Amino acid sequence: xxxxxxxxxxxxxxxxxxxxQDKYDFETxxxxxxxxxxxxxxxWKAFAEELGILGASxxxxxxxxxxxxxxxxxxxxxxxxxxxxxxxxxxVVIGGGFMKHSGYANAAAVIEGIVAGTTTIAFAYAEPQGRxxxxxxxTTARKDGAGxxxxxxxxxxxxxxxxxxxxxxxRTGGSQRETSGVSVFLVDKNLPGVVTRDYPTVDGGRASEVxxxxxxxxxxxxxxxxxxxxxxxxxxxxxxxxASLAEGxxxxxxxxxxxxxxxxxxxxxxxxxxxxxxxxxxxxxxxxELEQSxxxxxxxxxxxxxxxxxxxxxxxxxxxxxxxxxxxxxxxxIQIHGGMGMTDELAIGHYFKRGTxxxxxxxxxxxxxxxYEGLSFGAAA
Amino acid sequence: xxxxxxxxxxxxxxxxRAFIAQNYPEGxxxxxxxxxxxxxxxxxxxxxxxxxxGWVAPAWPEKYGGPGWTSVQRYIWSEETARADCVPIxxxxxxxxxxxxxxxxxxxxxxxxxxxxxxxxxWWSQGYSExxxxxxxxxxxxKAERFTGDDGKDYYLxxxxxxxxxxxxxxxxxxCLVRTDPNAKIxxxxxxxxxxxxxxxxxxxxxxxxxxxxxxxxVWLENVKVPVENxxxxxxxxxxxxxxxLAHERSGIAGVARSKRGIERIRQIARxxxxxxxxxxxxxxxxxxxxxxxxxxxxxxxxxELRTLAGEAAGKGxxxxxxxxxxxxxxxxxxxxxxxxxxxxxxxxxxxxGFPKDGDNAHPIGPDFAHRAAPTYFNVRKTxxxxxxxxxxxxxxxxxxxxx
Ligand SMILES: Cc1cc2nc3c(=O)[nH]c(=O)nc-3n(C[C@H](O)[C@H](O)[C@H](O)COP(=O)(O)OP(=O)(O)OC[C@H]3O[C@@H](n4cnc5c(N)ncnc54)[C@H](O)[C@@H]3O)c2cc1C
Ligand SMILES: Cc1cc2nc3c(=O)[nH]c(=O)nc-3n(C[C@H](O)[C@H](O)[C@H](O)COP(=O)(O)OP(=O)(O)OC[C@H]3O[C@@H](n4cnc5c(N)ncnc54)[C@H](O)[C@@H]3O)c2cc1C
Numbered sequence: 001x002x003x004x005x006x007x008x009x010x011x012x013x014x015x016x017x018x019x020x021q022d023k024y025d026f027e028t029x030x031x032x033x034x035x036x037x038x039x040x041x042x043x044w045k046a047f048a049e050e051l052g053i054l055g056a057s058x059x060x061x062x063x064x065x066x067x068x069x070x071x072x073x074x075x076x077x078x079x080x081x082x083x084x085x086x087x088x089x090x091x092v093v094i095g096g097g098f099m100k101h102s103g104y105a106n107a108a109a110v111i112e113g114i115v116a117g118t119t120t121i122a123f124a125y126a127e128p129q130g131r132x133x134x135x136x137x138x139t140t141a142r143k144d145g146a147g148x149x150x151x152x153x154x155x156x157x158x159x160x161x162x163x164x165x166x167x168x169x170x171r172t173g174g175s176q177r178e179t180s181g182v183s184v185f186l187v188d189k190n191l192p193g194v195v196t197r198d199y200p201t202v203d204g205g206r207a208s209e210v211x212x213x214x215x216x217x218x219x220x221x222x223x224x225x226x227x228x229x230x231x232x233x234x235x236x237x238x239x240x241x242x243a244s245l246a247e248g249x250x251x252x253x254x255x256x257x258x259x260x261x262x263x264x265x266x267x268x269x270x271x272x273x274x275x276x277x278x279x280x281x282x283x284x285x286x287x288x289e290l291e292q293s294x295x296x297x298x299x300x301x302x303x304x305x306x307x308x309x310x311x312x313x314x315x316x317x318x319x320x321x322x323x324x325x326x327x328x329x330x331x332x333x334i335q336i337h338g339g340m341g342m343t344d345e346l347a348i349g350h351y352f353k354r355g356t357x358x359x360x361x362x363x364x365x366x367x368x369x370x371x372y373e374g375l376s377f378g379a380a381a
Numbered sequence: 382x383x384x385x386x387x388x389x390x391x392x393x394x395x396x397x398r399a400f401i402a403q404n405y406p407e408g409x410x411x412x413x414x415x416x417x418x419x420x421x422x423x424x425x426x427x428x429x430x431x432x433x434x435g436w437v438a439p440a441w442p443e444k445y446g447g448p449g450w451t452s453v454q455r456y457i458w459s460e461e462t463a464r465a466d467c468v469p470i471x472x473x474x475x476x477x478x479x480x481x482x483x484x485x486x487x488x489x490x491x492x493x494x495x496x497x498x499x500x501x502x503x504w505w506s507q508g509y510s511e512x513x514x515x516x517x518x519x520x521x522x523x524k525a526e527r528f529t530g531d532d533g534k535d536y537y538l539x540x541x542x543x544x545x546x547x548x549x550x551x552x553x554x555x556x557c558l559v560r561t562d563p564n565a566k567i568x569x570x571x572x573x574x575x576x577x578x579x580x581x582x583x584x585x586x587x588x589x590x591x592x593x594x595x596x597x598x599x600v601w602l603e604n605v606k607v608p609v610e611n612x613x614x615x616x617x618x619x620x621x622x623x624x625x626x627l628a629h630e631r632s633g634i635a636g637v638a639r640s641k642r643g644i645e646r647i648r649q650i651a652r653x654x655x656x657x658x659x660x661x662x663x664x665x666x667x668x669x670x671x672x673x674x675x676x677x678x679x680x681x682x683x684x685x686e687l688r689t690l691a692g693e694a695a696g697k698g699x700x701x702x703x704x705x706x707x708x709x710x711x712x713x714x715x716x717x718x719x720x721x722x723x724x725x726x727x728x729x730x731x732x733x734x735g736f737p738k739d740g741d742n743a744h745p746i747g748p749d750f751a752h753r754a755a756p757t758y759f760n761v762r763k764t765x766x767x768x769x770x771x772x773x774x775x776x777x778x779x780x781x782x783x784x785x
Contacts, residue, residue: 126727128747133657155747156727177659199746202732202755209746268517278772327719334591334762338515338770339545342597342763344589353591353759356722357730364723366667367657 003298005074008067012056013074019051020082026347029083033204039085039162047086048117054092055115058100062111069239073246073301080250083347083354085205087120087159093243095121097236098167098184102224110186122163123240124154124187124210125233132363134169134233136177139212141170141185148172148222150185150193150215160208161198163189168212173227184229185221192216203357204350231308238315241362242300245322248358249297251351252290252325255333258348259283262337273336282332289325296321313375316368323365326355384687390453397461404430405467413466414646416753418594421504421551427468428501437499438475445483445491446499452694456687463638471548474498474505478556480629481573481622485614494575506578508543508557508600509623515545516773518558519567519620523602525559525574527609535609537561537574539582539602545767549585549598552578557602562617573619575611576602590763592756593734627769628703634768635710637683643717644675650724650750662724675716682709701781704774711764711771718758725751732756 005013023043032040048054056071058064065071072093079088096114099107113119130136139152150170157166166187174181187194193215196208224232260283263274273279300318303311330352334341337348359365386394409423431437439455441447450458479498482490497503514521523541530536539559549555555576562570576583582605588597614622648663651672656665663669689702722729728747732755746752765771779785 128728129655129659131655131657131726133659136659156730158730197746200732201730202759203730205730207730267513268515268520270517270520276772278775331715331762335765335770335772338766339510339597342590342760342766344591344593349591349759353755356755356758360723360726360729364726366665366723370657370667 005070008065009070009074012053012065012067012071013078015051016053016075016078017081019046020078020084024082024084026083026350029085029204029350032085033200037161038200038206039087041162044086044120045117047088048115054088054117057092058096058111058115062100062108063115064111069242069301069304072239072243073297076243076246077250077253077297080247080252080354081254083204083251083350087122087162089240089243089247090123090159090163091119091121094123094236094240095119095165095167097239098186098223098232101235102184102232104186104223106186106220119165120159120163121165121167122157122160122208124157124160124166124168125237126155126157128153128155130155132367133177134237135179135182135230137169137171137182138176139168139170141172141183141217143172144216146219148185148217148219150187150212150217152212154210154212156201156207157196157210158201158205158207160189160196160210161206165189166194166210167223169229169233179230181227182230182233183226184223184232185217186223187212187215187217187221201357203354205357234308234312237362238311239304241315241319242297242304244358244361245293245300245318246297248322248326248355249290249293251355251358252293252322252329255329255348255351255355256283256286256290258351259286259333259336262340262348266338266340279336282336286329286332289329293322293325309375313372316372316375319363319368320365320372323359323368326359330355386453386457390457393454394457394461397458398465400434400436401461401465401467404434405465409468410466413468415750416757418596419468421548423468424471425501425504428470431470432500437470437501438479440476441479441499442483445479445495452690456690460638460641463642466642469639471505473507473547473556474503476629477507477626478505478575481556481613481626484625485573485622489610490613502553504548504551504553506546506549506552506555506600508546508555508576510545511542512544516770518623519571521558521560521571523557523559524563525561525572525607527561530606537607537609537612539574539576539605539607541602543600543602544597545588546585546598546600547596549578549600550587550595552585554578555583555600556613558619558623561619565617568620570617571619571623572616573613573622574607575613576605576607577611580605580607582606591759593732594756594760596760628700634703635682635686635706636714637679637686637710640679640682640710640713640717643714644672644679646750647672647675647717647720647724650721650748654724654726654748668720668723671716671720675713675720678709678716679713682706682713685709701777704769704777704782707768708765708771708774714764715761718754718761721750722754722758725754728752729755 055064056067060066091114099111141148141150168185168187171181172183193213195211198208201207264272266273296318300314303314333348334352340346341348435448438447439450439458443449482494511521525537525539528536555578557574557576558571559574560570561572582603584601586599587595651663652661654662656662686706728751731746733752
C-alpha cells in the first residue's frame, strides 16, 4: 500500500505550486479574468517552456516526461488552489487523452504541439438538447470525397476562445441518441465555416457557442474509428472528470483553509467566531468532506486504466461524493464568512463559484449517481 | 379548526387578482420572473401604483394609511402578488421604519415621515450593520455627539461607518443605530436616528456581490450634522426600537408565497428542459423527488406560518417563533435556486450580467431562465446570513423558546 508520490511527481507539484504562488495570486487572477483575452498566453508558454508541465502526463516516446493520470491529478489540484483559468484540462487532459487512446495517425505531431504550448484544444461535445448524454448528437459529419463536411451547434464549449483546435463529436451514422455512429474529429478553429460566439462564464472562465456551417474537413481529421467513437469519448470524459475532481479538491482545500483562517480572526460577541461550537463542528464536517474527497480522487485516478465498467463506476462514485462535498463546503464557507462571504472582493466566493461549476461539469451528481446505479445493479435494477 | 376562505375572503381575492391583472405591467412581470436585477424605477413604479390604491402597507393601522385588512386578507395579498410575480415592496420603509415611527414617534415625526414613506417619496435604507458589528449588532460604534449649533438648535454630530446597506445607492434617508452614550452598558447607550442622506458627510460606496450585483453598499458618516428632532424615541433607548424593528423584519421573511411560485416555476422549467433520457426533466425520478421534497417542506412551513398568523390574529405579537419561519423559509428559497441551476445544465455556466440590457442584440444563449440561474443561486446565499443569520436564529430559539 503506497499513497506516496514519486520524486518526479513531487517535483512537478512543487514547481507548479511555486510558480503559481509567485505569479498567480488572487489579484493577478482577477486581472486575467477581467482582461480582453481572458487568459495569459505568456503563462501558457511558461507552462510549456519554463515549467515543462504540459508534457508531464505524456509518455517519453510521445515527447513527454513519462507520467500519466497521477501527474494530471497533481497539476489540476494545484490549479484548483490558484483558480487557474488556462486550458490545461481541455488541451492536455482531453485533447491529449484523445491522442493517447485513439491510435490516431497524427497523434505524435499533435502532442508535440501540445507539449510545446503551440496547440491548445477545447472539447466540443455537449449540445443544447443532449444534457449529459454524450451520444445525443445532432451534429453530423458527412463523407465528402476524401474528407468530411461538418454541421452542427455545440453548447458551452469551455476554453474555446483560447483554442487553436476543437475536438468535436459528431454523428457519422445512426439516429440521434444511438451509441454507435459517433465519431470524433480534430478541427482547426480557423477553417471556414467555424463560427464562435464567445462569452464569459460565471466562474471567471470563457466559453463559446460553436457552430459548424458546412465545414470541410480533411480525411485525416477523423480521430479513432469511424462510428465507434463513443467508448473513446467515455474514457476521455472519465479521465477529464477525474482531473476536474482533483481541481475540485484544490478548491475544497482553499475553501476550508480560508474559512478556518477567517473564523479564527473574525470577532463577534467579544470573541473569535471559531469559538462557537456550532461553527467548530461545521468546520469539522467540512474537513471530513475534504478528506473523503481527497480519498475519492485518488481512488478514481488510480482506477482510470481498469476495465471500462470499473473505471466508470469509480469515476461516478468520486463525482457523487466530491460534487456533494463541493456544495456543502462551498455553501458553508460563504455562510461562516457572513456578509464578507457574499462579496466579489474576497477570494472565497470565487472558489465557491468555481466549485459550483466543477460540481456540474461532465454531469451532475444525479447523472453520476444514476450511472453508478446502472453499473452497480445492472439488469437487477 | 377551519382553514377555508369565507365568501368575503374569496371576493377579496378576486378583487386583488383583477387589480393586479389591470395594473401590473407585463414587462415587469417577465423581468421579475427571470430574476433580473430591478432598477429604482422598477421598484418605485409598482410601489406608487399600490400607494395610490391604498394597498402598499397591508400591516399598517388604518389611521396611518393601512388598508385595514384582516390577517387572512394580508395572507391572500401576499399569495396573489407572488403568484403574479409582482416586484416586492421594499421592506425598509414599509415593514421596518414605518412601524417604528408610528409606534415610537412623536406626532410631528409621524406627520413628517409616514406619508412620504407610503407614497414612495422617501427611499429608506437600513443602517444597522457595521464592519465590526454584524451578528453582534449591539457592539456598534458609530458615534453621535450632541452639540448646540450656531442657530441655537440641538444637533448630533455623527461619525462612523455602516455596511451591507441594501440599495443605499438609491437612498433618500437612512435609519441608523448610533451610540449616544459610550459609557453605558452596550445595549443602553444606543439611539435610533433618521438621517437625510443628502446631508454633507454622507458617502455611499458600492460593494459588488458574488453574482455581480450592486445591491449592497458601505455608508460613511463623517461629521454629519443631524437635528435632534430626527431621533425616534428617547435618547439611549434606541435598542427598544431596534428589537421591535427586527421582530417586524423577521415576520414575512418566510416567503412562503414566493417559494410556492418558485416551485411552480421549477415545474414549468422542468416540463421543457430535457433529462439525460431525452425526456422531459419533470419525468426524471431524481429531479421529481427533489421537487416533491421541497413541496412537502414548504407545506410544513406554510402551516407553521398559518399557525403563527392565527396566533397573531389572537393578539400575540410576532415572537421568537418567527425564527423558525426565517430558518426554514430561507433554506427552501435556497434549495429552489439549486434546482433551477441544476435544470439549466450546461447553460448554467454562461454569464451575461444584465443580459440583454447591455446591448447584446444577438439571440440569447440557452433557455431564457438559464442565464440568471447561477447568479441567483449565488445571490440567494445571503438569505441565511442577513436579517440575523440562521445560526443566530437558532441561538434565539435555544434561548427564548427552549430555555437553554
Ligand atoms: C452500547 C454501549 C456500550 C458501551 N460500552 C462501554 C464499555 O464497554 N466500557 C465503558 O467504559 N463504557 C462503555 N460505554 C459508555 C460510553 O463510553 C459512554 O456512553 C460515552 O462515553 C458517553 O458518555 P455518557 O453516556 O455519560 O454521555 P454524556 O457524556 O452524558 O453525553 C451526553 C450527550 O452530550 C454530548 N456531549 C457531552 N460532552 C459534550 C461536549 N463537550 N460537547 C458537545 N457535546 C457533548 C454527548 O456527545 C452526548 O450526545 C458504552 C456505552 C454504550 C451506549
Ligand atoms: C445581501 C445582504 C444585505 C444586507 N442588507 C443589510 C441592510 O440593508 N442593512 C443592514 O444594517 N445590514 C444588512 N445586512 C447585514 C446583515 O444583517 C449581516 O450580514 C448579518 O447580521 C451577519 O453579520 P456579519 O456579516 O457581520 O457576519 P458575522 O456576524 O461575522 O458572522 C459570521 C458567521 O458567524 C456566525 N456567528 C456569529 N455569531 C455567532 C454565534 N453567537 N453563534 C453561532 N454562530 C455565530 C454567523 O452565523 C455567520 O455564519 C445585509 C447583509 C447581506 C449579506
